[in-house]
Amino acid sequence: MTGLEGALYPWRFRLVLALLGLMVAAIVWRIVDLHVFDHDFLQGQGDARSVRTMPIPAHRGLVTDRNGEPLAVSTPVTTLWANGKELQAARDQWPALAAALGQEPKAFSERLAQSADREFMYLVRGLTPEQGQSVLDLKVPGVYSIEEFRRFYPAGEVTAHVVGFTDVDDRGREGVELSFDQWLAGVPGKRQVLKDRRGHLIRDLQVTRNAKAGKALSLSIDLRLQYLAHRELRNALVEFGAKAGSLVMVDVKTGEILAMVNQPTYNPNNRRNLQPAAMRNRAMIDVFEPGSTMKPLSMSAALQSGRWKPSDTVDVWPGSLQIGRYTIKDVSKTEGRTLDLTGILINSSNVGMSKVAFDIGGEAIHDMMQKVGFGQDTGLGFPGERVGNLPSHRDWKQAETATLSYGYGLSVTAIQLVHAYATLANNGRIVPLSLARVDRTPDSAQVIPEDVAKTMQGMLQQVIEAPRGVYRAQVPGYHVAGKSGTARKASVGTKGYTENAYRSLFAGFGPMSNPRIAMAIVIDEPSKSGYFGGLVSAPVFSRVMSGALRLMNIAPDNLPPPTEVQAADAKTVQGGRG
Known part of the structure; x- marks a missing residue:
């Protein structure tokens, strides 16, 4: 039947044969083309299966x-x-x-x-x-x-x-x-x-x-100073049972950060049991009310206004001041009824500082704090860095003016605090901070009049060296300057302050003959042996500044005259013979 159909329809049979022939020819041609003319294709396919990048x-x-x-x-x-x-x-x-x-x-x-x-x-x-x-x-x-x-x-x-x-x-x-x-x-x-x-x-x-x-x-960090600061801050936390702490050291002239340490810390080489809280660079991330460490800046605003000079006095009796329903109190008892401006800083008088602030106005103090960098980014580009908060009011009331003048109602970081004191130490010229080593003198801007900054340097030196000063911050062989502060910790989630929770602060610089190093110490919630900044943080400043000045080969500027040294040596020898 099939043969009969093929005989009846010969054109169909020829068509099928032709199609088969064309298919065979196409396959043969493709084989020849790939192997002779377009051999790159096969090589590429082979390479794709054997050559790897x-x-x-x-x-x-x-x-x-x-x-x-x-x-x-x-x-x-x-x-x-x-x-x-x-x-x-x-x-x-x-x-x-x-x-x-x-x-x-x-x-x-x-x-x-x-x-x-x-x-x-x-x-x-x-x-x-x-x-x-x-x-x-x-x-x-x-x-x-x-x-x-x-x-x-x-x-x-x-x-x-x-x-x-x-x-x-x-x-x-x-x-x-x-x-x-x-x-x-x-x-x-x-x-x-x-x-x-x-x-x-x-x-x-x-x-x-x-x-x-x-x-x-x-980096700008000096590893020798970093080790020194790390050791002393850790020892202070152990001694006073503190929760945490930060220390920042800055080169006054170049703005380089020479040391920046925080406690608690962690080992980056082994992070298996790492606690997230230990990772915080508290010096740049934690914000706090700086307390009395702000008084030198408020006092600088008073001197700049021309209305006040260091010898002017303020009546601080009886150690308290009523403003509406608020009462401003001095923590320590002052000497006499009146204090001059240096005495206000030495005694850390909130009453005296408030009365000076009322005279010059809150706007003048706000402008001074803004000029030295509070409420602004430091420009370091560090991840997670906070800018803090510097309040501004159209109408400055007495309560707002007073609290700002002695360091409440604003928030800063430790790095901002040390930057402000470095500006005072640099005769009122602000230099950008840097975490990378600086090989040339950076640009600076005069934000505090030079005469005001130099006057404030002398006043802050007296804060440490005067009979009622912060003697624990003294550095043997060197004149240094600074101011302590003790700030209550604000409650988290509610208004007001936490009971018996304080931050102990100290900020200063030296040596006074030619200030080179500025430093800020913040110790969070010391729980034993006291909590005042002059007791807790000032000794850390003394030990770290003493070691840093010597490691940097900075000449002493507070050595006794040779005659006194010889007399003391002779007395020692005679006592030994006796």
Whole structure:
């Protein structure tokens, strides 16, 4: 029947044969074309299955202190990964692999079983090259390695809040590592390699792009001063049972931050049991009412107004002042009924400061505080930095004027506080702060008249050296200046202040012959042996300033005359003979 149909319709048979012939011809032509004329296509397809582009890791830039001491370095590490499909064929080697990786065999086996369909999974990251090679020597099918870099911090907890740390992918997550991430991060390179269908490396072909290491960064921090400040702040917290604390030291002339420490702190090299509260760089993030440390700035506004001079007196009797339903009180009993302006600072008289503030007005004090940087960003670009709050009123009432003059009703950070005192120490010229080392003299602006700043320097020197001054802040061999403060802590979530919760403050600078270092100390909630700033924070200032001036080879300016030294030595010798 079929033959009969073919005979009846010969054109159909010829059509089918023609179509088959055309298809065979097309296939033959395509084979010839791919092998002779368009051979790049087949080669490209082959390369896609055998030639791979692999990244060449680039290490982050070195972070050092101002003297070249390393603070953050990158070290090569080995990361092990696996092809889950290939590992299924080597189940008998899983226990040995788990032991080599230091993992629990049962949990490790369950993890591999769940990843049976995955072609990529991390086994462990950040091994030393020796540890990684010991695992690879087991020759478990499906286990491979990647070369990476891991950050190491030689100074550990001492510089943790400044330097910060990177994550497992070597990206900055805190501190300088985050704020300078683009500067420090390297650019990975690329290389072409030949691999078989199982992913084994056959041959290294070529480097298509060289890896570019990150740029080095030299910080303004002096590691010697950082260690000194860290030790003394920690000791003070232990001695007074305090909750937390911060200390910041600034170069008066350049604005460089020489030391910045916080307690509690953490070890960036081992963050397994890290408490989130320990990560806070309190010097830049915690805001607080600065209390009596603001009085020198309020007094500067009074001197600048021309209405007051240091010898002018104020009646402070009986040590309290009623303003509507508010009562302003002096904490300590003053000498006599009246105090001059220096006496107001020495005795830390709230009543005296308030009466001066009433005369010049709250606007003048606000403007002075604004000029030295309160309520504004410092320009450091540090992650999470707070700007605080400097209130402004169209109509300054007496209560608002008084509280601002002695450091309440506003909030600042420790870094802002030290910046203001550095401006006073620099004869009224404000210099931008810097966390990077400064190699040239920065631009500055005159925000406090020079004569006012120099007068205030002398008054603050008397705050420490006068008979009723803060003698615990004195530095042997040097004249220094400063002001203590004790501020009540505001309640969280409610109005008012927390009962028996204080911050102990001290801010100062020295040496007075040519001020070089400004410092601010904040100790949070001391719970034993007192809480006044002159008792808790002033001794820290004394010890750290003493060590810093000597480490920086700054000549003493308060040594006794040679004749007195000789007389004292002679007396000692005679006493010894007797």
